[in-house]
Amino acid sequence: MTKPATRIQQKNRSTILTAGLNVFSQFGFRGATVDQIATAAGLSKPNLLYYFPSKEAIHQEVLASLLDLWLDPLRDMNANGDPITEILTYAQRKLDLSRDYPRESRLFANEILQGAPRLAYTFPALQSLVDEKATVIQTWANDGKIAAIDPYHLIFLIWAQTQHYADFDVQVRAVLGSDDPYPGAAIFLNHTLRRLLAP
Amino acid sequence: MTKPATRIQQKNRSTILTAGLNVFSQFGFRGATVDQIATAAGLSKPNLLYYFPSKEAIHQEVLASLLDLWLDPLRDMNANGDPITEILTYAQRKLDLSRDYPRESRLFANEILQGAPRLAYTFPALQSLVDEKATVIQTWANDGKIAAIDPYHLIFLIWAQTQHYADFDVQVRAVLGSDDPYPGAAIFLNHTLRRLLAP
DNA sequence: GTCTATATCCCGATAGAC
DNA sequence: GTCTATCGGGATATAGAC
Numbered sequence: 001m002t003k004p005a006t007r008i009q010q011k012n013r014s015t016i017l018t019a020g021l022n023v024f025s026q027f028g029f030r031g032a033t034v035d036q037i038a039t040a041a042g043l044s045k046p047n048l049l050y051y052f053p054s055k056e057a058i059h060q061e062v063l064a065s066l067l068d069l070w071l072d073p074l075r076d077m078n079a080n081g082d083p084i085t086e087i088l089t090y091a092q093r094k095l096d097l098s099r100d101y102p103r104e105s106r107l108f109a110n111e112i113l114q115g116a117p118r119l120a121y122t123f124p125a126l127q128s129l130v131d132e133k134a135t136v137i138q139t140w141a142n143d144g145k146i147a148a149i150d151p152y153h154l155i156f157l158i159w160a161q162t163q164h165y166a167d168f169d170v171q172v173r174a175v176l177g178s179d180d181p182y183p184g185a186a187i188f189l190n191h192t193l194r195r196l197l198a199p
Numbered sequence: 200m201t202k203p204a205t206r207i208q209q210k211n212r213s214t215i216l217t218a219g220l221n222v223f224s225q226f227g228f229r230g231a232t233v234d235q236i237a238t239a240a241g242l243s244k245p246n247l248l249y250y251f252p253s254k255e256a257i258h259q260e261v262l263a264s265l266l267d268l269w270l271d272p273l274r275d276m277n278a279n280g281d282p283i284t285e286i287l288t289y290a291q292r293k294l295d296l297s298r299d300y301p302r303e304s305r306l307f308a309n310e311i312l313q314g315a316p317r318l319a320y321t322f323p324a325l326q327s328l329v330d331e332k333a334t335v336i337q338t339w340a341n342d343g344k345i346a347a348i349d350p351y352h353l354i355f356l357i358w359a360q361t362q363h364y365a366d367f368d369v370q371v372r373a374v375l376g377s378d379d380p381y382p383g384a385a386i387f388l389n390h391t392l393r394r395l396l397a398p
Numbered sequence: 399g400t401c402t403a404t405a406t407c408c409c410g411a412t413a414g415a416c
Numbered sequence: 417g418t419c420t421a422t423c424g425g426g427a428t429a430t431a432g433a434c
Contacts, residue, residue: 024315030226030293038310044418055410093384112369113309113366114226115369152375156384158332160367161359165355167312168312170314175322176255188348188353196391207399234426253429
């Protein structure tokens with residue numbers, strides 16, 4: 001019988017996961033150390049390992065806890081909505097994720113960049129979701145509601161362009177100076193998609 | 200007086216740099232080990248460290264040796280050429296880099312993702328180059344030769360969309376199946392830019 | 399120039415007192 | 417539940433023979 005977690009247990013677990021997000025997103029799995037995470041969480045290293053059996057377990061749980069946040073905007077794209085609005089809304093929500101959750105974006109980027117060893121198990125579900133939404137987009141194109149474009153590469157365009165501002169933040173800011181890039185990015189992305197999708 | 204390197208020295212150094220590219224691009228700086236690089240280069244670990252003083256030095260030199268390859272396509276964008284052709288050619292050359300040099304792309308991505316600790320010194324030169332080319336694009340827009348768009352975000356679009364296919368290769372192939380994504384990507388990128396830039 | 403052997407350090411994880 | 421102390425493995429780098 002598993003006992004229900006106490007409040008203090010839940011609080012510590014949550015603190016550790018946040019600290020893990022901070023450290024893993026900056027240094028990657030190998031680059032992060034348990035000591036760093038423990039310090040960031042305000043705990044000693046053995047105390048942290050009292051709550052999670054291993055560094056690997058922390059990483060797994062951080063990733064898993066963020067999957068829904070990451071894919072919900074695409075899930076919410078509605079086949080019965082106005083096509084242009086649906087796609088623009090999806091892109092804007094994805095850009096908002098980059099702005100509001102850059103650490104999460106870099107965590108995923110670090111993982112996929114190195115071959116997704118701890119994320120590959122999610123790819124079948126991702127493929128199903130993208131297939132489903134690509135079919136929706138293709139139907140819109142077939143019905144002449146949007147221009148005829150490849151729906152998969154359209155999705156990649158949205159992923160690439162939005163995540164770029166989070167994942168390559170230091171480079172973007174080095175080029176632009178210290179100005180906030182997101183207002184300009186939103187206008188540009190909106191403009192690009194309108195031009196691309198106009199029937 | 201530094202003696203000129205012998206042929207065997209140059210060959211070994213070159214072999215080590217190639218091995219370093221392979222290993223660093225797959226595992227990142229911290230994730231890579233000197234043993235892995237030595238094995239990939241067909242040398243013993245002390246022998247490798249006879250040619251380079253440290254793991255850090257190998258990483259630095261690999262990065263530095265690739266900077267020109269990475270920025271030449273943008274440097275070659277010609278203010279006196281046909282605007283649409285110049286931008287489309289730039290984007291295509293950048294996509295070719297992703298296809299032909301994915302390890303190099305991932306090496307840079309790993310580095311920038313983690314805050315560019317070993318690459319930040321190149322940012323001033325990058326900023327100058329981008330400023331120069333953004334000015335060229337802005338002039339084309341002012342002259343009505345292309346649509347009025349933000350030249351910086353246009354450059355980010357090209358970077359993001361082309362590098363996505365190299366950096367997130369495993370995800371792209373998981374979604375598309377095992378088909379080669381590059382032919383479709385080239386068509387889509389070309390189409391997107393033509394639509395976006397048409398006056 | 400290349401090797402074996404090793405010094406030295408750091409990291410993940412555990413033991414055991416409290 | 418939390419700590420100090422530490423084990424054991426693996427990493428970078430060096431010593432020194434050949």
